[in-house]
Amino acid sequence: MHGNTPSSSYPNSQVSRTSTGLLSQQSTLVGQPTNATGSDALDAAIRRFRARLTGTDLTAFRNTTYEELCREILRIQYEQEQTKSMVNLGRIQSFLEAMGQFSKIIEIFLNVSDMVAFVWGPIKFLLLTASTVTDSFETLLEAYFEIGEQLPLLQEYEKLFKENPYMIQALELIYIDILEFHQQAMRFFSGSRWKKFFRAMWKDFDTKFGGIKKSLARHKDLVERRATISQYRVYREDMAETKAKLDELVVEERTKKLAAVKEWFAVGSIQEEDHLRFTEIRETYKDTGKWIMKNDNIKDWMDADSQGCNTAVGVLKGLIHQLLSQYPDMLPPCHTKRTGSGEPVLRSLQLAKKLFEDFCSIPEKIFIIIDGLDECELVERKQLLEFLVEIVTQCDTSDPGKLRVMIVSQDYVDIKRALHSSSVIKIVPNIVSMSEADNRHDIHSYVRVWVDQIAVKHGPFDDQAKEYLRNLTVARAKGMFLYAKLVMDNLFQQPTRGDLLEAISENNFPDSLKEAYLTKSTEDIHQPSVECELATLCLQYLTFPCFQSKDPIEKQELRQMMLEGQFAFQDYAVAKWFQHVNAFVEFGKDLLEDYTRAEDLIRGLSLAIDSFMDYYHEQNFHEPENIVEECRQTCKSFEGQDFYEDLVALTSHIYTFQKKGFEARHKVSINGLGEALNRNRKLMEETVSKLKGSDLETFKKFYDNERPYKCTKITCMYFSEGFKDSKSKKRHVNIHDRPYQCDVPDCLGAEGFSNHKDLEK
Numbered sequence: 001m002h003g004n005t006p007s008s009s010y011p012n013s014q015v016s017r018t019s020t021g022l023l024s025q026q027s028t029l030v031g032q033p034t035n036a037t038g039s040d041a042l043d044a045a046i047r048r049f050r051a052r053l054t055g056t057d058l059t060a061f062r063n064t065t066y067e068e069l070c071r072e073i074l075r076i077q078y079e080q081e082q083t084k085s086m087v088n089l090g091r092i093q094s095f096l097e098a099m100g101q102f103s104k105i106i107e108i109f110l111n112v113s114d115m116v117a118f119v120w121g122p123i124k125f126l127l128l129t130a131s132t133v134t135d136s137f138e139t140l141l142e143a144y145f146e147i148g149e150q151l152p153l154l155q156e157y158e159k160l161f162k163e164n165p166y167m168i169q170a171l172e173l174i175y176i177d178i179l180e181f182h183q184q185a186m187r188f189f190s191g192s193r194w195k196k197f198f199r200a201m202w203k204d205f206d207t208k209f210g211g212i213k214k215s216l217a218r219h220k221d222l223v224e225r226r227a228t229i230s231q232y233r234v235y236r237e238d239m240a241e242t243k244a245k246l247d248e249l250v251v252e253e254r255t256k257k258l259a260a261v262k263e264w265f266a267v268g269s270i271q272e273e274d275h276l277r278f279t280e281i282r283e284t285y286k287d288t289g290k291w292i293m294k295n296d297n298i299k300d301w302m303d304a305d306s307q308g309c310n311t312a313v314g315v316l317k318g319l320i321h322q323l324l325s326q327y328p329d330m331l332p333p334c335h336t337k338r339t340g341s342g343e344p345v346l347r348s349l350q351l352a353k354k355l356f357e358d359f360c361s362i363p364e365k366i367f368i369i370i371d372g373l374d375e376c377e378l379v380e381r382k383q384l385l386e387f388l389v390e391i392v393t394q395c396d397t398s399d400p401g402k403l404r405v406m407i408v409s410q411d412y413v414d415i416k417r418a419l420h421s422s423s424v425i426k427i428v429p430n431i432v433s434m435s436e437a438d439n440r441h442d443i444h445s446y447v448r449v450w451v452d453q454i455a456v457k458h459g460p461f462d463d464q465a466k467e468y469l470r471n472l473t474v475a476r477a478k479g480m481f482l483y484a485k486l487v488m489d490n491l492f493q494q495p496t497r498g499d500l501l502e503a504i505s506e507n508n509f510p511d512s513l514k515e516a517y518l519t520k521s522t523e524d525i526h527q528p529s530v531e532c533e534l535a536t537l538c539l540q541y542l543t544f545p546c547f548q549s550k551d552p553i554e555k556q557e558l559r560q561m562m563l564e565g566q567f568a569f570q571d572y573a574v575a576k577w578f579q580h581v582n583a584f585v586e587f588g589k590d591l592l593e594d595y596t597r598a599e600d601l602i603r604g605l606s607l608a609i610d611s612f613m614d615y616y617h618e619q620n621f622h623e624p625e626n627i628v629e630e631c632r633q634t635c636k637s638f639e640g641q642d643f644y645e646d647l648v649a650l651t652s653h654i655y656t657f658q659k660k661g662f663e664a665r666h667k668v669s670i671n672g673l674g675e676a677l678n679r680n681r682k683l684m685e686e687t688v689s690k691l692k693g694s695d696l697e698t699f700k701k702f703y704d705n706e707r708p709y710k711c712t713k714i715t716c717m718y719f720s721e722g723f724k725d726s727k728s729k730k731r732h733v734n735i736h737d738r739p740y741q742c743d744v745p746d747c748l749g750a751e752g753f754s755n756h757k758d759l760e761k
Contacts, residue, residue, distance in 0.1 A: 039169065042110075045176045049118060049183050061121025062114065066100060069120045076131045085134060091141045095148030099123075099178075105154045106175060109161050109168050115175065122182035129189040136198050140185070143209065147181065150216035152223045160223070166232055167223070173239065174219045177212050184208065187329075193361045197333045204332035207253055211246035215239065257335045258328075263732060264338045266345040266717050267314075267321045288442035310376050312384040316352040319368060323359045333358055339741040342756060344732075345716065353387055360395055366403050373409040385418035436479030443484045447473045450488035458497045469504055476511060486516040528591035531583040532601045538577035539608035541569050543615040547676040550618075558683055563695060565702040567680050571710065571720040574668060574677055578654045585651060589637040606643035609650060616670050621649040628652040666713040666736070684708050685726065711736070 050058065073089065073096075080086045103116050130140040151174070161167050188194060188201045222235050324330060334355060341351060360366065373381060388405050395403040409415055411433075419429040447470050454469075455461035461469075469491075477483040487510060494500040502508060510516040546558070546566040553561075561567070584591075584605065591598050613621050620626060622645070631651040638644050657669040668674035688708045691699050699705055707722035709729035713736050723729045735741070738752030740759040753759040 039172055042172045042176060045179050046114070046118065049179050050114075052183060052186070057121075057125070060125070062117045064117065064121040064124050066103065066120055069124050070096075072124055072128065076127065080131075087134065087138055087141060089141065091145035092148070095144040095151065098148055098151035098153055101154045102151065102171075102174065105158065105161065106171055108158075109171060110175070118179060118182070122186060126182070126185055126189055129194075133195055133198075136189070136195070139198075139202055143181075143185070146213055147178075147216060150213050150220055152220040154223070157223055157226075160226055164229075166229060167227070169236075170219050170222055170232075174216065177215050177219070181209070181212050191363060196358070196361065200332040200336040203336070204257075208246070208250055211242075211249075215242065218242070254331065257331055258324075259728075260731075260735075261324070261331065261334045261338055262321065263718070263735075264341075264343070264346050265317045265321045267318050288445050310380065312376070312380045312387070313347060313349050313352050315370060315373075315376070315384055316349075316356050316387075317346055319370075320352070320355050320359065323356075323366070327359065327362055327364070330359060330362065340759075342739045344713075344736040344739055349383065353391075356387075357391060360391060360403055365401060367406075368404070369406045369408060371408040373407050373415060374412050378414060381412075381415060382418055385415065389419065439479045439481060440474060443477050443479070443481060444470065444474050446481070447484055447488065450492065454488070454492050454500070457492065458494065458500045472504075472506070472509060476509065480513055483510075483513050483516050486510075486513075490516070528584070528587035529601060531580055531587055532591060532605055535577070535580035535584045536601075536605045536608045538573040538580055539605075539612040541573045542577060542673060543611050546570075546680060547615075547673060549672040549676040549679070555683070558680070559687065562680070562683060562687070563698050567684065568702040570677060570680060574673065575714040575719055578669070581650060582654060585635055585638075585647065592637065602641065602643075606641070606646075609643055609646045613646060613650065616672050618672060619653060619670055621646075621653055626652055626656065628655050631655055666715050668714060678712075681710055 053061070073092070077086075077089050080089075099119060103119050106115055126140055127137075130137040161171070184205055188198055188205070218235065218239060222232065225231070227235060320334075324334060337351065337355060338346075341348070343351070346352060373384070376384065385407075392403050392405055407415065407419070416431070451461075451466050451469050451473075455466060473484055473487055477487075491500060491503055494503055510518070544566055545553075546561045547570075591601065613619075627649060628651075631648050635644060635647045635651060638647055641647075653669065657664060668677060684703065685708055688699065688703075688705055691705075696705070704722060707724055709723040709726055710720065711718035711722075711729065711732055713719060713733075716736070718732060723732065734751045738754055740754070740756050741752035742759065
């Protein structure tokens with residue numbers, strides 16, 4: 001099959017007749033080029049288009065003629081006839097006819113080089129690429145059909161452009177719109193993996209494409225009405241306003257999708273805040289960290305051509321979240337996976353893996369550093385490392401050096417084993433051991449800055465004293481940056497010069513990291529004591545007057561409670577009280593045996609439990625049918641305590657509710673408490689926008705006035721983080737209640753469905 005196959009070879013062809021007709025129609029267009037030059041808008045559009053082309057593409061486009069395009073269309077049609085995969089190629093007829101006339105007109109009236117090349121070249125590229133996949137070819141042909149319906153046949157208006165030069169600008173706008181369509185479409189059909197993301201990318205293009213079609217229809221109307229100069233002026237103003245609104249709509253839709261995807265990832269804003277904070281710190285200590293770049297293993301790792309959250313889901317979500325910020329074009333496939341996942345928050349490891357693999361298909365090289373892997377649970381580490389080794393191997397097979405992963409961790413045997421025992425093609429990791437000498441220079445640079453600040457605050461310090469303090473800190477840090485930070489913080493915070501001099505004496509100067517912690521008025525955390533105190537605090541707080549639900553509270557009285565700060569702890573206490581009670585039971589034996597303050601702590605918790613169960617007595621905690629025998633064994637350590645039966649009853653309530661499954665755990669287990677919480681939140685939502693002056697300032701001391709709209713599900717991170725408006729909250733809660741969502745904009749089922757079967761229907 002050759003490009004010059006005659007059309008007569010295909011008697012049933014829908015395109016051959018069109019092509020022949022177009023070739024003859026072009027020959028009737030005559031005229032001399034004008035002296036018009038492209039406007040700034042046209043020049044900018046062409047520059048944007050050229051900037052995305054490779055040298056090969058540019059050459060190919062310049063060499064593409066209308067006749068060659070027609071031959072390629074015939075060849076595609078013939079191949080599809082042979083493979084019995086015909087599609088309705090006749091849909092492109094009106095588009096080709098209009099573009100044939102348009103190309104001749106712009107050659108006459110627009111004196112800009114390469115213009116015709118950017119008409120036929122992109123069409124040929126897109127048709128040839130899309131024809132390899134039926135679905136994408138259908139989509140492209142339909143798009144060309146819809147565009148063709150909006151294009152005027154310009155042959156009969158040649159005289160109009162000669163007599164009314166201002167109309168030439170309408171030609172420019174038509175060209176800019178066609179160029180915009182092709183620029184976007186070429187992105188969707190470019191690269192080796194365009195087939196993987198085509199559907200998601202094209203759906204994301206719906207709003208923009210709709211705007212282009214409306215714009216073309218407006219140009220067509222202007223030309224066919226042979227508009228006057230006054231009509232043309234109105235048209236220009238309308239087009240500018242329409243374009244601005246379209247751009248705003250596209251940005252608004254993208255912002256909503258990005259917010260929805262990040263909400264799905266549920267990693268919060270901590271990563272961005274940490275990044276900004278560390279970037280600022282780095283500005284002060286620009287000279288640190290360079291030692292690692294001199295390490296031979298690191299040099300090899302960074303050589304792209306060389307061969308070679310504490311859960312797995314949490315780590316991958318964090319990486320994907322950051323990658324999305326770097327590669328925003330990946331938003332459409334992320335959004336598509338979110339809407340089809342059925343998960344209010346991404347929890348599936350398999351889906352997280354697929355998302356990460358999607359990012360690994362982008363053309364750019366990716367370098368990833370995972371710090372603190374040793375803090376993950378053993379099983380989570382194993383799952384994560386197996387996947388990372390597998391994906392690095394895959395990338396190296398097709399594109400060596402494409403993905404590089406660095407693990408920063410303590411020297412754990414299971415981590416070494418996982419990296420060395422891959423079941424796939426072996427990735428041989430390089431291990432970089434960090435020595436005291438590596439970090440010495442960095443610590444010295446850090447300490448130098450802080451010693452100078454300490455001298456300014458507590459001075460005067462002579463050079464000898466500064467040198468003594470620097471050397472002593474560096475020597476005892478033994479390569480641990482944290483030690484240096486704790487010591488410098490502590491010395492800077494000393495209230496007087498005398499206290500400082502005493503603290504830096506050699507006998508008082510901390511000799512280890514543990515002593516450095518102790519000098520910060522800290523002490524080892526005793527988990528049983530902490531859990532006991534937190535359980536007591538939560539239970540006591542949840543008996544505050546603001547949680548009274550049996551008798552109505554006047555709105556003004558409730559408002560005063562809000563301004564007093566009585567609602568400030570409710571999100572945490574409602575969501576966590578039962579976890580702290582369970583943790584206390586788990587660690588209670590240690591508390592009874594080891595802690596000198598055990599009696600006071602336990603007495604406080606006993607009183608809190610008694611008050612709590614009395615406050616919410618409608619739950620009938622002590623009814624025999626509500627007691628779980630298993631909880632008696634769980635609480636056995638406290639069998640000799642006065643509050644043992646209360647503790648059994650309370651843990652039985654918790655156990656029974658938790659056994660109902662994940663959906664039940666979304667809810668507040670105590671009816672009265674749930675009602676009070678909803679009432680309090682409703683008041684905050686209704687009131688916050690109306691607060692002014694001192695009331696607003698008081699409110700801001702206790703609450704986040706910018707995000708008062710909270711999720712109703714206690715297991716969700718947005719139960720405490722909240723949203724800026726009620727619409728965002730409703731949209732989020734719908735994801736919980738109707739997690740299967742259609743990704744078509746403005747769909748009647750936009751609020752989602754409760755199961756996948758309903759979504760498919």
